[in-house]
Amino acid sequence: MTTFTIGDVTITKITELEATGDTELMLPDATPQAVRQVTWLHPHYATEDGLLKTSIHAFAVVTPTRRIIVDTGLGNHKMGRPVPAWNGMTGTFLQDLTDAGFPPDGIDTVLCTHLHVDHAGWDTRLVHGQWVPTFPNARHVFARTEFEHAEAAPGHGTAELFADSVTPLVQAGLVDLVPANEQVTPEIQMVPTPGHTPGHVSILIESRGERALITGDFIHHPVQLARPSWTSAGDHDPGRAATTRRVVLEELARTRTLLIGTHFPGPTAGYVIPDGDDTYRLQSLA
Template structure:
């Protein structure tokens, strides 16, 4: 699936799609509560109120750059907290290449944050060793985000993610640590949206008078536009996460800004009373 923002093209590459089984992420999003938001159906939820979500990467092509935003789960990884995320064997790189994006054509990898489902394809297993998947790219990590996870030891699954999907790229000398208001190029900059993780960033696209927002995990699902206080169980700071949602949705509501989430597809944010709703541009 592709979209255009001025002179910038965005291509979504899906690694995994799910229906339901998301209560562990958004416990407040019960089937009954979701059915009270009919605008979610059919693009973002089923008639029964089960959430539709995906794990995907976004290729952002500017006139001068080919940027991969977030890199999914990856193959062959171990020690993940969700069983189906362990030891995966999928043709994601072949799917990328078939879409016109072989790994050696990517010049920039930008991770909105360093959670398991956004860094996995940073590396691949070759001869028993984790090596960078995109050796011709500079990998951009938020400085705040990176330093938090570098020093984090509390949960073994989080440490495993850092050790197999972040540290090898650092060790290879391919990483640039950026501030959360960094400008990558004329058309692309990042916006600080902390709360889901300490250094979470969203991506702003501005080109030829048009705007796009790759919101990352500031919201896992559009239902959080209607309920800003619905937080993911993995939010590092729930109050800050809700505040970031309010700030970012207020900024772009009722504008023609194309918005694409880290786990949902494209649409426009509309004000709806004291909160917001999302108008889909296709599933």
């Protein structure tokens, strides 16, 4: 189990799915030849042959007053997803979450960086043919801009996500729509990181002088520290996404903030170290 401590807050990674290669859609510029040139990616984040390693996971965040999940992965039994392997999953995520000390009933807050199918899937689960909230005692907090955009622009499986994973929450009265810079607890704040989606947010954790940022998808892979201009084929606004990446990476390097990657495999977190002109490398904790 991978757990990070920031002052009084702990952040535990619960993995749902890991993969190697097949990242042409995620980062079209990341050819094996181009990836091999970023030598520090091996072994944690890329193979020797230049294939990127990726992960889909959730973070259980415990503060002195709250038990929070940040992003909830793909979910089981979901269909109509844009990636074949993401359909009809039957993984052990919920058991793994429980075994790690986070039974779903004990979660009081679910935060979502953005409404794509790999970030809100476990918001519901299938019980006797019905989609029911997985975290029935939790407020499900979304940036209003993100929620309204996703509801109106239902591509890439978002319509299916709303039908099976979001609408049941709305019907159960569990959804709170908030400003994109919402202060959730004294230690936890949503910060706007637009581009991948218009209302995309990252999650800033500050406690006892220490800081960490859970990325969401303003950055998909550590290779983008070395190549900040590499954009995702799934970016709503690639130019804005690249600008967000540059601004945030510069700030993380300057403030020694732990970067915790939503799709980073292996060590998953590290410090952003300047490594050339407007480029960086990740100094992993492991």
